Amino acid sequence: MTARIPAPWRRAVFISDVHLGSRHCHARELADFLERLRCGRLYLVGDLVDLWWLSQRRAHWSAAHTRVVEALHALRRAGTDIVYIPGNHDRPLRRVCGLALPAMRVRRRAIHATADGRRLLVVHGDDYDGTTQFGGLQERFGDWLYYRILTGNQLLNRMRGHFGMRYWSLADYLKRRSGAAERYVARFVDAGLADARRRGLDGIVCGHIHRTGLFVRDGVVYANDGDWVENLTALAEDADGSLRLLDRFHGTRALLGPRVAPVAFAPARLPRVA
Numbered sequence: 298m299t300a301r302i303p304a305p306w307r308r309a310v311f312i313s314d315v316h317l318g319s320r321h322c323h324a325r326e327l328a329d330f331l332e333r334l335r336c337g338r339l340y341l342v343g344d345l346v347d348l349w350w351l352s353q354r355r356a357h358w359s360a361a362h363t364r365v366v367e368a369l370h371a372l373r374r375a376g377t378d379i380v381y382i383p384g385n386h387d388r389p390l391r392r393v394c395g396l397a398l399p400a401m402r403v404r405r406r407a408i409h410a411t412a413d414g415r416r417l418l419v420v421h422g423d424d425y426d427g428t429t430q431f432g433g434l435q436e437r438f439g440d441w442l443y444y445r446i447l448t449g450n451q452l453l454n455r456m457r458g459h460f461g462m463r464y465w466s467l468a469d470y471l472k473r474r475s476g477a478a479e480r481y482v483a484r485f486v487d488a489g490l491a492d493a494r495r496r497g498l499d500g501i502v503c504g505h506i507h508r509t510g511l512f513v514r515d516g517v518v519y520a521n522d523g524d525w526v527e528n529l530t531a532l533a534e535d536a537d538g539s540l541r542l543l544d545r546f547h548g549t550r551a552l553l554g555p556r557v558a559p560v561a562f563a564p565a566r567l568p569r570v571a
């Protein structure tokens with residue numbers, strides 16, 4: 298394996314929807330990303346492990362999945378502070394919220410204070426789904442359907458590759474073509490922004506919908522770190538409080554500069570997570 302060049306230092310990094318233990322997790326790409334990562338704090342914003350897959354016979358665990366876990370250990374040894382916020386696919390872990398393992402803290406949600414003084418709510422995002430009225434049945438069906446489409450996507454692209462055609466995402470095409478999916482994303486974004494505003498915070502960092510986002514609406518930041526199933530992205534905060542969406546090679550996909558008005562007090566050290 299070639300020597301890995303370390304990526305620029307980041308104050309904080311957020312990743313979610315890794316779905317370790319499922320066949321659709323891009324574990325090798327994530328291990329490559331994590332092995333080059335250098336950051337003060339790493340937030341695992343839910344669905345890191347897919348317990349729905351792991352609890353079934355179709356559980357998938359390869360050497361690459363183990364490499365991801367080892368890369369997290371290495372980051373911890375290098376001094377990175379790790380905060381784990383379980384999502385809906387690793388929901389049972391929410392029972393241990395409040396626990397501080399020797400290696401990381403487990404939290405239902407966190408408030409991240411950026412270097413330029415913004416306070417961001419960090420949550421997985423499934424609270425904004427509104428599917429609980431069906432007792433999780435719709436959630437499970439949506440999940441099953443999603444994985445069927447991803448499998449179809451894999452088969453299709455294997456064929457396309459065979460004929461020398463470039464990669465084309467069926468899942469993405471279907472999502473963008475379907476008005477229902479777009480309305481779902483819009484409602485999710487609205488609910489997340491409203492929640493941050495209600496709590497008197499400056500923005501929200503979330504995942505869950507496997508759709509990246511980084512923008513300000515009516516003065517409130519919306520940042521969605523994407524996933525490691527389709528997009529292969531992370532959200533990062535620079536030393537000056539800038540937020541950026543990173544691709545798997547640490548390249549920048551989108552950038553949101555620091556707050557324009559400088560704040561009198563910018564904490565040099567990361568404050569403790571409550």
Ligand SMILES: [Mn+2]
Pocket residue numbers: 314343344384385386421423505506
């Ligand atoms: Mn989720």
